[in-house]
Amino acid sequence: MTGALHYGDETFLYDVTINPFLCKKVRIHVHPNSHIEVEVPEECSLAELNQAIRKRARWIAKQLEAVRQVRAHTLPREYVSGETHFYIGRRFQLCVTESKEMPSNVKLHAGRIEVITRSTDPASVRRRLNDWYKAKSADYFQRRLELVTGNISWLERTPPFKLVPMKKQWGSCSPSGVIHLNPWLIRAPVDCIDYVITHELCHLREHNHSKKYYELLQRHHPNWQHVKAKIDGMAELLLAA
Numbered sequence: 541m542t543g544a545l546h547y548g549d550e551t552f553l554y555d556v557t558i559n560p561f562l563c564k565k566v567r568i569h570v571h572p573n574s575h576i577e578v579e580v581p582e583e584c585s586l587a588e589l590n591q592a593i594r595k596r597a598r599w600i601a602k603q604l605e606a607v608r609q610v611r612a613h614t615l616p617r618e619y620v621s622g623e624t625h626f627y628i629g630r631r632f633q634l635c636v637t638e639s640k641e642m643p644s645n646v647k648l649h650a651g652r653i654e655v656i657t658r659s660t661d662p663a664s665v666r667r668r669l670n671d672w673y674k675a676k677s678a679d680y681f682q683r684r685l686e687l688v689t690g691n692i693s694w695l696e697r698t699p700p701f702k703l704v705p706m707k708k709q710w711g712s713c714s715p716s717g718v719i720h721l722n723p724w725l726i727r728a729p730v731d732c733i734d735y736v737i738t739h740e741l742c743h744l745r746e747h748n749h750s751k752k753y754y755e756l757l758q759r760h761h762p763n764w765q766h767v768k769a770k771i772d773g774m775a776e777l778l779l780a781a
């Protein structure tokens with residue numbers, strides 16, 4: 541469910557998610573990408589929800605302003621040597637080498653991501669790097685998926701997955717049971733990768749975000765709320781490419 545809050549001459553849109561494990565009435569998050577998420581317990585009425593949001597309107601406006609300030613200082617990626625890029629939760633320095641003789645290649649070496657390319661044009665470096673991320677994630681996600689599946693007794697075999705680049709989501713699970721994982725998830729720490737995989741695997745049994753779904757998730761990943769908050773906080777940084 542999506543709602544709108546009018547504050548001064550601004551309108552903020554927010555998404556409401558039901559969290560059956562919430563002890564207090566309403567929890568509001570302003571994510572680093574300006575996305576406003578409102579978590580409510582199952583029994584929360586619309587009137588209670590509206591009241592809680594109105595009460596915190598000033599706080600939300602302040603958070604959004606802080607987010608805008610931070611973003612103003614985040615430079616877009618340039619794909620040049622010295623720039624920081626992420627791989628399985630670690631920062632690596634990019635090292636771009638132009639060569640007409642050596643075959644184009646990307647590899648991890650001495651704590652750096654080395655790109656050998658015929659053209660140092662940012663678009664072509666970006667393409668090489670993204671192809672490398674995709675190849676690495678295909679391999680790495682397969683291994684993590686096998687590991688996580690092994691801990692879920694009701695799954696008989698590792699389900700197949702597809703890599704699907706997405707701008708705002710780490711994964712999804714189609715009604716027919718196909719798991720999609722965002723290849724850019726390979727930039728996140730391994731606990732975050734495992735959390736996203738667990739989240740999608742649980743959808744094979746419970747297709748929506750119902751109370752039963754969250755009970756299942758809680759059972760297979762007791763620490764999920766903590767890890768979710770961690771990856772939500774990093775999303776803008778990791779998806780900026």
Ligand SMILES: [Zn+2]
Pocket residue numbers: 739743749
């Ligand atoms: Zn989900």
